[in-house]
Amino acid sequence: MSAVGIRVEHVSKRFSHRVKGLVYAVQDVSLTVQPGELLTLLGPSGCGKTTTLRMIAGFERPDAGRVFIGEQDVTDLMANQRNIGFVFQNYALFPHLTVFENVAYGLRVKRMDGAEIATAVHDVLQMVGLAGYDRQFPNQLSGGEQQRVALARATVIRPRVLLFDEPLSNLDAKLRVHMRRELQQLQKQLSITAVYVTHDQEEAMAISDRIVVMSQGAIAQEGTAESLYRQPASEFVAQFIGRTxxxxxxxxxxxxxxxxxxxxxxxxxxxxxxxxxxxxxxxxxxxxxxxxxxxxxxxxxxxxxxxxxxxxxxxxxxxxxxxxxxxxxxxxxxxxxxxxxxxxxxxxxxxxxxxxxxxxxx
Ligand SMILES: Nc1ncnc2c1ncn2[C@@H]1O[C@H](COP(=O)(O)OP(=O)(O)O)[C@@H](O)[C@H]1O
Ligand SMILES: [Mg+2]
CATH class of the missing domain: 2.40.50.140 (Nucleic acid-binding proteins)
Incomplete structure (x- = not known):
């Protein structure tokens, strides 16, 4: 399966706020992710990263604008019709299911044959370094292992794109640095198009092919880590990327x-x-x-x-x-x-x- 790109065209999303009234979480954001690329949305808390990602996923409907995956306009499709894999900060595993059943879940929903499920789950567990963990329950795993299960669950359905929302933020500092490389290698190995959300500029610089810096619901600047560092277009970007x-x-x-x-x-x-x-x-x-x-x-x-x-x-x-x-x-x-x-x-x-x-x- 060859990788597909993502196109977000002029999307906006407003929420009603008890004090401030209707406020834009995301305002007129357009971006393109190339097939096989890992694009990161980077910015401080509240700048609209998660909302943008959730609109790509289909968990949130834009008030304006369109979302394309490949050539397909998916704006009106439900999340479960978009064929995406999503990895959250808090893993969101089913606590009462084994590792095997957590990973198998999406395939059971698709009514895949039992023997095929077993093969697919074992393959993906192997790939994320969890061979032999089938019968463990989530509470028997470390944070890093739980996040690997979440990653296995997201990739086993062979999604067209992978979306990550702060996937490493719950891990301790050393593991976070280690898992960055693993995530990136896996994404390249599968050559799957990915959008990655983080507020951590070092993490963004380490794993991304390209970074979109967001501020207050809009795009401040986009480019490679190096170009953002060397040619920041504003004081905000200069101070957010690296020290200055x-x-x-x-x-x-x-x-x-x-x-x-x-x-x-x-x-x-x-x-x-x-x-x-x-x-x-x-x-x-x-x-x-x-x-x-x-x-x-x-x-x-x-x-x-x-x-x-x-x-x-x-x-x-x-x-x-x-x-x-x-x-x-x-x-x-x-x-x-x-x-x-x-x-x-x-x-x-x-x-x-x-x-x-x-x-x-x-
Ligand atoms: N469901 C919601 N209801 C009301 N306001 C929301 C909702 N989701 C997000 N917001 C607001 O939209 C803004 C952007 O949020 P979010 O996309 O979660 O930012 P980030 O992921 O960059 O921290 C914030 O001000 C947030 O409070
Ligand atoms: Mg967020």
């Missing part, structure tokens, strides 16, 4: 070979031009902690600051450096850079790899 410092600067001039800025009285030339750079106007610099250089105060050119905090983290050292009102995060991988709180330091910025955003006051 936002420094305000003023544009002094725009030259053929770069943009000349005044950052706290220090001249800095960034190579390239930006649509946000207009002479005399303020801009915001997206400065990732790992691009900032830190040196002693004898280094004359740079931003003068004072170390506020230092955290030794093994392969790297994290500094918080006070620059006037700003606290700048600096990650140093240089073991010879040793500064203590209270030390005067000079920070340097590279001429490349610092995206500009509009705004700020300078």
């Amino acid at each position: 410092n936002l420094l305000t600067a003023r544009v002094l001039s725009v030259e053929a070979d770069g943009t000349v800025l005044d950052v706290r009285g220090v001249r800095l030339t960034l190579s390239g031009q930006s649509p946000h750079a207009q002479v005399g106007r303020p801009v915001r610099l997206v400065v990732r902690p790992e691009v900032v250089g830190i040196a002693g105060p004898e280094r004359a050119i740079g931003l003068a600051g004072v170390v506020a905090a230092r955290m030794f983290l093994g392969e790297k050292v994290e500094y918080h450096v006070r620059l006037g009102d700003d606290l700048v995060q600096v990650t140093s991988y240089n073991p010879r850079n040793v500064f203590a709180p209270g030390d005067a330091v000079t920070l340097t910025l590279p001429t490349e790899g610092i995206p500009l955003l509009p705004g700020g006051t300078a």
Whole structure:
């Protein structure tokens, strides 16, 4: 069976809120998932991820817009007619059924023959690493094992698409990281189209082919983890994906070979031009902690600051450096850079790899 894509076109969903009245949970969201792709909806709690996923699944009917799976318009189909697999945060296993019967459930509903069911269930249990668990009950399993059962149950029906809603959020940190890889490998092995919901940006970056960042019921930006990290289109995305410092600067001039800025009285030339750079106007610099250089105060050119905090983290050292009102995060991988709180330091910025955003006051 070859993978199918998903198309969500201008969907909206409103709910009535006791205090606020009718509010949009999702407003005019359009997105496309390529066949075989793992697309993640990422954003803070309440931004509309689950509602979007539930509209794809058919658990929620959009007030406006259409949903397509492959070429088929499924907007008016019930969830059980869409042939999708859904994995929830809380596993949602039947507590009174064995692992075998939990996984077999969807096949029994389809009235598949008993011998075929046994083969299909054993195959899928093997695939998720639970061979031999047939007769266990959910309460005899760890959280990770329960989630594997849920995954087996979702995939055994050979769905056209797999939908995940925060599937790893109930697991402890180490297992969560381990299961990420398993989920991703399984999805690629089955080459099944998947939509994955999480509020955890690191998880999203680790498993996704592409990420859609949502904010307040709408899409803030979409792209690969790398493109979102390197070219955030807004302060929201810059701060949500990875860690960042936002420094305000003023544009002094725009030259053929770069943009000349005044950052706290220090001249800095960034190579390239930006649509946000207009002479005399303020801009915001997206400065990732790992691009900032830190040196002693004898280094004359740079931003003068004072170390506020230092955290030794093994392969790297994290500094918080006070620059006037700003606290700048600096990650140093240089073991010879040793500064203590209270030390005067000079920070340097590279001429490349610092995206500009509009705004700020300078
Ligand atoms: N069944 C519902 N009734 C009322 N409001 C809802 C319902 N489902 C979601 N909402 C509201 O819609 C918004 C988006 O919710 P949701 O899609 O669950 O966000 P997320 O999954 O990103 O945390 C929230 O403000 C939430 O309170
Ligand atoms: Mg949710």
